[in-house]
Amino acid sequence: MAWMKYCPKCKSDKFTEEFHRDASTRSGIRSWCKQCCAIVQKERRILNPDMFRERLKESRKRHAGEHTSEHAAYQRQWRADVKQVVLTHYGKGRCACVICGESRLACLSLDHMAGNGKQESKLLGHGGGANFYSYLRRIDYPGGYQTLCMNCQWVKRFTNTEYGNWGNKNEDY
Ligand SMILES: [Zn+2]
């Protein structure tokens, strides 16, 4: 059953199909026609840039994860670069273990030749981390370090007197 309704906005009589349903009104439909509602909504968007900005923020939030992973990839690359540069310096010009020649970056780390690497690590946070490597580069490569692979590190720890009697020390771990 189609009947006409007057839209006070555009001041014309229109069929009820041209009005949005709205259960909150007595007639069950909006007082303004669909066309007028659309125009008003568009005007509101223009007159209310805050709302528009909020939506922009929302969409940025949704894409934030992508930026984070991009940033993480950059950080990873930076860490690898710093590590490689510093280990090459302490590897006597080669990014490799000075004892056995192991050159896979993942198994290489710096060894403090004097044997107080543990105390130094405590002072600087992460002994083998990128922050430590970049710190050494910043202070122009102090002496007393060498590039070692994990195997040679363990062999050195096992045989070195710095840990005293390995058997007794082991019980503390
Ligand atoms: Zn209208």
Ligand SMILES: [Zn+2]
């Ligand atoms: Zn080695």
